[in-house]
Amino acid sequence: MCLGIPGKIIKIYEIEHTKMGRIDFSGVKLDVCLEAIPEAEVDDYVIVHAGFAISRLSEDEANETLSLLKEIEDINLRDNN
Amino acid sequence: MVQKAIQEINKTVSQKWSIMEICGGQTHAFMQYGLNEMLPEEINLIHGPGCPVCVTSLELVDKAIAIASHKDVIFTSYGDMLRVPGSEGDLFSVRAAGGDVRVVYSPIEALKIAVNNPDKQVVFFGIGFETTAPANAISVIKAHERGLDNYSMLVSHVRVPPAIHAILGSPNNKVQGFLAAGHVCAIMGIDEYKPIAEKYGVPISVTGFEPLDLLLGILQTVQMLEKGQFQVKNAYPRVVRDEGNLQAKKFISKAFIECDRQWRGIGLIPMSGWKLRKEYQSFDAEFRFNVENIQTKESEICISGLILQGQKKPYECPAFRSICTPQNPLGATMVSSEGACAAYYRYGKDLNGQ
């Protein structure tokens, strides 16, 4: 249930008076609860745990994480070939 | 970067150290990326009990099965819980027998099902550590605000710090340093860990879940061990603030209060759980449904308790890979991808001496 991948908020809406967001994780889109990030806005990056945004990241931090993940993916692909 | 971190760890380590990653998500990631094999052999990783599916008590699994079997109930849960063996059968077998058991991604979804099905009782299986607590709290708070009388939660919340106390306080303890679970700390902050580090003389490093994050956590822990420092440091600052997520903590303390909790395979750990506060008691499924006299029966072969306490590795279990597999799990640690048995089954081929 733990994912360290940051996702980008592409839409904010409400279900049952609860603040929700549609989050884009490099192409995979999920709906998550944003109640714990009251300041969240569209285009912000968040870390999500089990359908719940737990922390907000700056764009720089998010991009840095995403490029590191890419690097590791590349290493894995090379190892497997 | 990964190579550099490993080199750095190699340079720093001068003797054997046993380090526990408390969180099952981290166990899974170590295996998935083969990080355990890249680390110097001085470092012995001990896998902790931080898999919510694994430690949910048998009694609560049996209660879930009993409640889900009610005719008018829609029972909702995270997917992993459906295959966890109860004393007899699992939630999947309830579904096969005609019960309405649904997998949801979050309790907010369960709340929506309750609003859309006013003639049914909708129950959510509220399992997990501090990370799932805020969303679970919110669903109950919202249901209360709306006066929804067909939503309730079977609560099995557990907390990490009391579990660390239990592990370090055990006479059989082998753990010398801890990787604390990054996302738990993102919610709760790091203050609760400082007295633990001091009391037991054990360094604690707040660690994330990506390969590099894990290696940085190990490096930080090893550096502290080598220097004899017993502090709490944050190796995951881009996500974890020292004070945690204040908004999330507010939701938790509004809905929940600390209580003793049974951990599957481990036993009772004092004040290691959360239950709903009195004001929200009518949203407590144990209160709403009469599920008191449950007789539990645990598998006789399974040693998942010793595995959850870090005293045995999965390949030391005689059932591992032979009669116990993810398709036919005897214990909860073989069900969830965060369970040590399931992680070893999937990635740890060489570790069992094959």
Ligand code: SF4
């Ligand atoms: S391999 Fe199966 S039986 Fe053995 S400890 Fe793990 S879950 Fe239990």
